[in-house]
Amino acid sequence: MNKVTIVGAGPAGLFCAYQLLKKGYAVDLYDQSSGVGKKFLIAGDGGLNLTHSEDIEIFSTRYGKDEAFFKKLLTDFSPQDLRDWCEQLEVKTFVGTSGRVFPSNLKAAEILLNWLKVLKSYSEFNLFLKHKLVGITADKILSFAGDIKVQADTVIFALGGASWEKTGSDGKWKEFFETLGIELKPFLPMNCGFERPWSEHFIKKVDRTPLKNILIKVKNRKIRGEVMLTPFGVEGGGIYTVSNVIRDFILEQGKCFIHLDLKPDWTKEVIIQKIKSKKGKESFSNHLRKTLKVDKAMIVLLRELTDASKFENPEYLAEQIKNLKVELFGIRPISEAISTSGGVSFSGLTDDLEVKAIPGMYVVGEMLDFEAPTGGYLLQGCFSTAWRVVEAITRS
Numbered sequence: 001m002n003k004v005t006i007v008g009a010g011p012a013g014l015f016c017a018y019q020l021l022k023k024g025y026a027v028d029l030y031d032q033s034s035g036v037g038k039k040f041l042i043a044g045d046g047g048l049n050l051t052h053s054e055d056i057e058i059f060s061t062r063y064g065k066d067e068a069f070f071k072k073l074l075t076d077f078s079p080q081d082l083r084d085w086c087e088q089l090e091v092k093t094f095v096g097t098s099g100r101v102f103p104s105n106l107k108a109a110e111i112l113l114n115w116l117k118v119l120k121s122y123s124e125f126n127l128f129l130k131h132k133l134v135g136i137t138a139d140k141i142l143s144f145a146g147d148i149k150v151q152a153d154t155v156i157f158a159l160g161g162a163s164w165e166k167t168g169s170d171g172k173w174k175e176f177f178e179t180l181g182i183e184l185k186p187f188l189p190m191n192c193g194f195e196r197p198w199s200e201h202f203i204k205k206v207d208r209t210p211l212k213n214i215l216i217k218v219k220n221r222k223i224r225g226e227v228m229l230t231p232f233g234v235e236g237g238g239i240y241t242v243s244n245v246i247r248d249f250i251l252e253q254g255k256c257f258i259h260l261d262l263k264p265d266w267t268k269e270v271i272i273q274k275i276k277s278k279k280g281k282e283s284f285s286n287h288l289r290k291t292l293k294v295d296k297a298m299i300v301l302l303r304e305l306t307d308a309s310k311f312e313n314p315e316y317l318a319e320q321i322k323n324l325k326v327e328l329f330g331i332r333p334i335s336e337a338i339s340t341s342g343g344v345s346f347s348g349l350t351d352d353l354e355v356k357a358i359p360g361m362y363v364v365g366e367m368l369d370f371e372a373p374t375g376g377y378l379l380q381g382c383f384s385t386a387w388r389v390v391e392a393i394t395r396s
């Protein structure tokens, strides 16, 4: 029987195992952790966003420079295919109001449990936990800690990115991939937070507060989403979507300005009228909160970043509300990022994600040098790359 060795038991590696077993292959799956899918489980903490329901034409644009390649991958294994596969695991999915797709109970655990049940039902499946890969040769001899050597015939690496180290995704594999001469791009944080120095007063008042439905403007990008105010700066879904643009600006120029429209559904004129409607002895801040229907944190943010002497001038304040400049000076550490860009460059791989210089060696999932915002694009990318590799192996 044909055997495939897989290293890395995150969603990409586990999906390869599932498809290969279904197609009659034997699978040996190795992982350095004591359990499988640790990052996948963490992804489910805040509601597992599996994929997105938007059209593939738009979906593929989320992968930036790799749009054309991902369009092909998504055509072969589409967001609907991923939802159908969940149904095979007896997990229903639904489309949320934003078009994002979630499992019915929003958690990853049920999927993972049923997934493992299927894998373990195959006698040709062997799982080796606590096996840390420490080296590979061009002859596909894999070295694991404890002087364990495995000769692989066909091997798939699914070792993940370089954030959230406690899940096992430590990016340390980069060293031995480099020694093999495989082209790598440096790891960079993606879907990450950014730093700016707030005043002590601001930190005390705001702590961690989400501002919802904000229009974020940076360079030529405009995106609506959440901005989470934190003691160190900003993060949140909207910021993550443009995090590669902000990150690259900071890396090049040491800082990045973003502009926020705090009331994107109202024109400046409407806001001016509302500000001018103040009557009686009510404090200006209370009036703003009520008439503009905004959170206290938004008023604290406006006071933090605007000229106090002009704050009560309706024209000035309305302009600030529509176009508040926020300067960002630093990138939060890679360890905190939801995902990383960088890793194995597509230039050293065939379209089937096989290492050009080493036939029979494949790479899938987040260890590939692609980046995408949150919204289900990361997991869909992992599943679609895994699908492509299994198709290639089972075709040959």
Ligand SMILES: Cc1cc2nc3c(=O)[nH]c(=O)nc-3n(C[C@H](O)[C@H](O)[C@H](O)COP(=O)(O)OP(=O)(O)OC[C@H]3O[C@@H](n4cnc5c(N)ncnc54)[C@H](O)[C@@H]3O)c2cc1C
Pocket: 007, 008, 009, 010, 011, 012, 013, 030, 031, 032, 033, 036, 037, 038, 039, 040, 042, 043, 044, 047, 048, 049, 050, 051, 131, 132, 133, 134, 158, 159, 160, 161, 164, 167, 168, 169, 170, 171, 172, 173, 337, 338, 339, 364, 365, 366, 367, 374, 375, 376, 377, 378, 379, 380, 382
């Ligand atoms: C907080 C958080 C929330 C997220 N939410 C979402 C979401 O809602 N939607 C979405 O699409 N994505 C989300 N993601 C991202 C998503 O979880 C990852 O993109 C995905 O898990 C990557 O899958 P992977 O299989 O490529 O790698 P990983 O899941 O990182 O798995 C890699 C595996 O390789 C193993 N490994 C690494 N090095 C070695 C070694 N040397 N030897 C042996 N084993 C090794 C690791 O132990 C690990 O088990 C989230 C991530 C985080 C951190």
